[in-house]
Amino acid sequence: MKRSHIPPLLDRKWLAPLLITSSLSLLLFLSFSLINAKFPPPASGFSGGGSSSELPRLPRLAYLITGTKDDGARVKRLLQAVYHPRNYYLIHLDLEAPEGERLELARYVKSEGVVREFGNVMVIGDADLVTAQGPTMIASTLHAIAVLLKRAKDWDWFINLSASDYPLVPQDDLLHIFSYLPRDLNFLEHSGDLGYKEVERARPIIIDPGLYHLKKSGVFYAKERRSLPASFKLFMGSAWVVLTKPFLEFCVWGWDNLPRTLLMYYTNFLSSPEGYFHTVVCNHKDYQNTTINHDLRYSRWDNPPKQHPITLTMEHLDDMVRSGAPFARKFEKDDPVLNRIDKELLMRLDGRFTPGAWCMGSSRAGKDPCLVSGSPIVVKPTLSSRRLEKLIANLLDPETFRGKQCK
Template identity: 60%
Template sequence: MKRTHTSYSLDRSCLILLITLALFSLILLLIVGQNKSFPSTDTSPNQQKFSILDQNLNDPSQLPRLPRFAYFISGTKGDVSIIKRLLQAVYHPRNYYLLHLDFEASDGERLELAKYVKVESGVIREFGNVMVLGKGDLVTYKGPTMIASILHGVAILLKQFEDWDWFVNLSAEDYPLMPQDDILHIFSYLPGDLNFLEHTSGIGWKEYQRAKPIIIDPGLYHTKKSGVFWAKEKRSLPAAFKLFMGSELVVLTRSFLEFCVWGWDNLPRTVLMYYTNFLSSSEGYFHTVICNQKDYQNTTVNHDLHYLKWDNPPKQYPLNLTLEHFEEMVASGAPFARKSLSDKDLCVVYGSPYAVKPSTVNSKRLEKLMVKLLDSENFRGPTQVKSIAAEVFNHKKDFILLKATSSREIPGGKMENSQAMIEEKRLGFFDLLKESLKIPIRNPNFIIFAFFSSLPLFSFLIMYETVFQQTMIKILKYISQERTDPFDVLVYYYETLEAKERLVEEISTKFLLCFIYLGILHLLDLFNMITMVDIASMIYKGDQKSMNLKNMLSRCIKETRLKGPLITSIYALLLDSLVSVGLVSIVMYICLGSISSFFSVVFSVVFLGLLSKYIEWSAVWNMGILISILEDKHGDVALIISAYRTRGSRQQGFLLMLVFFAWRLALRSAFIYVGWDGGGRGVAVTIVHASLVCSAKMWLWLVFIVYFYDCQKKSLRRKNDVEGGQEET
């Protein structure tokens, strides 16, 4: 007796529908409510203001995201007016500033500085991005209390402000050589993991003058300032780590400083304890930590971004800079200088805080400096952290250390702009796949986050596939009639033309339902893509390697923006639909039309050509959506940027989408084949199919993140090549 198979029961379908609708409603409530509830309860007024400012500053004409700097400006007794001047010179509404007067300064001076920030300075008061430490740290010159004070400032900046990118420590003796607009502009093109600090393991005379002597800093246990004193004993060089030393002036990433403060590896604490008895510990602590930690040792750029002028032979302090040093300062390309005695009133008038207007001359100087520093032969090569031989001369029994440098001289005096501000390594198809696997390895919490963020899409996919797959199987069975093998369907296609009318009559309603479901599915897929790309991008850049699951979910709820990516995805969907209609029309014309063999071959060739372009264009469209998520561009602007950036890298994008389409086609064919006979396996088959689809999409977006940054770097290289050619001309 012939038994009728029912793949899915009505009760199960209804239950799945109710669960999916409940999940979808919850997501909509979170998305709609986030802008109303969270800023007023969980976000400070400063963070709200800067969230709005961040959106306005990212002008569509500027491709990369503008960074933020966190400045720690320190001084001592009598430095209030100098710190005011320095603050005015380096101030920008986008940055954050922490001012510190040490223990030697009076409470009256701290109050004067706080009053200036809160009351007297209208510009600073308006944006509220400057803080003054209420209690000064006791800092001993050349003692470990200097590094303790810097770490104190870092900890406060990490706690108070969540979205800065680089930390800059300045003293009252420092002064900027270019406006903040130029610095922000150039740094927006740099990889976010670069740490600027002059360092060398060839410490030379410092081995006997700094490393082996043992000093005691009374500032660690006294309340009155005094100088350090030496113990009689000496100590050997450490064996657990290698010493690196350099300038105390540093520009460091938030990620690295989180590692130093939180120290999930014990290295930062171990090195800090060692440098407690080290003379001038601020010239070696960060250098030793970063060069001995494998996650950060290849992020170093051997320059402190300061211009200093030394006597010949060098003395203990650099020279005071005057107008006679102006040309050398300009030629250096450095954004800061030490020591400066200028005393001019600045920041009396300010322009729009919502625009960054870099000057061509200043930004070009800094760009050339970065080109030289990030040359592929010096930066991130196999010997990135290496010993640089120190040139030591004995002059009247005194040691004189000549400054070691990592820059190289290029024949003819020309700079290789083709290596500007990027990693030279070119990522191939398999390199992209390998790099994408590093994201969940760097932060395993991402796997759990991806699971939860994919649940709405997964649930709806089960319901969608229930209807769609049943409809597909029913169509194929109806066409094939008595045939039992699903792969014989194409043969029957050529044998009958009546199938067209039967298809329209039988399954038009179900196809309409599938198209309605397709709109909801697109929204859920887009939401899943936005959340995963945002978090995965931060992990890949190294900004949030330590982000826990709670922070990931919190960021997903609070900061997810659908508008820009949704507009871009609609543009991409329209283009996708137009090409898909063309492909389907060609297939239908070949299969169901009465044409000669010659035209069948012609149309087949056209179909294959259009299909290959469709796969290539799909990579460009997906890249456009990523740009909408990561750079806040949308619509045709995002797609145009995507088309520009992917030039020269289309092959990788084509292969990525080809593998994804092949995977989806193989999945569809396999599960149609499995579900052909029906039975009780229908729900299980659909769940497995939905799981594999979600997993494939997750990996696709991870690979596209790597592809995005690779294209961004290549695009920057082309830009510098063009500008370099124009300069030579």
């Protein structure tokens, strides 16, 4: 079986993304040819290798899974829940996590037979320091994207997940539905109406000690406050995104001044992940029409919203399912609702991968079917894919699609 060129363990720290000048690539404008396309019903399985003229090519997803101290077990469980041999996975436990947790994840990646066979999981060995409200979080995310751009060259969408996230659909469902989407759609919840965030996020000037210290601490506020910028418009929204590779190449390689300018601006911005990608995408003509105003997560918020969403429990499960979202956040460690999601939505047993068409072993007598791996270009969507299909169709409704872009 063909193996990925990605090594299972990243033993040294890659440099932070360098914003360098290169020739401007000609990018295709957003195609609407598939917006009204009908999704085929879940079937016994179909190939995504492109051999059939009637079926689109399956995409590849590049995941960043992040955690901090005491998150090693949660990150491992999340990796098992979202694993598919077609995708790529980069795991980062920040500097606050003890080295033992990081090494334990690296040992798991090296020892797990399926992961070793496909070689599509990396663990960052030399961790970044990440503070929740400072620019170190967006710097760490850009660092991870730079690694994925360098080490995994054929993916389509980037998805960031934290240890408190969990999937609501199997990867076969997600790959199946995404195979019918134009490859230039960027999913990020965003708005130019800042509301209370203008006062609490945009006008304060903060200093993040994490930029020059090796120990996590809170951010410092300057006495001065700043006015809103005149050369670009601020957009803010969810820090959790599904972004295309071409857009992220634009952000990292920086052949235009906009990503560099905004990176400097957001260095002193409170909760920069809530605005950096949103402001870049909505201020550039080549990307502002590629946005879908949704982060593909189910979450619940206080009113008025706090820094983090409400912790999800069993009472929220029905709403999660009805939402059609492929992911939900945030969950407490080992909350019973995660076991329900495993059993009823993912068909996953404890300590095993979420099964898919690539799992070719026998499930009789309690055996793990994923111990025997088959082709990674065949998926078998479940009935749950219908909920995701409905969500995507609503987001692409021609009557509302344009009206929610960068407004």
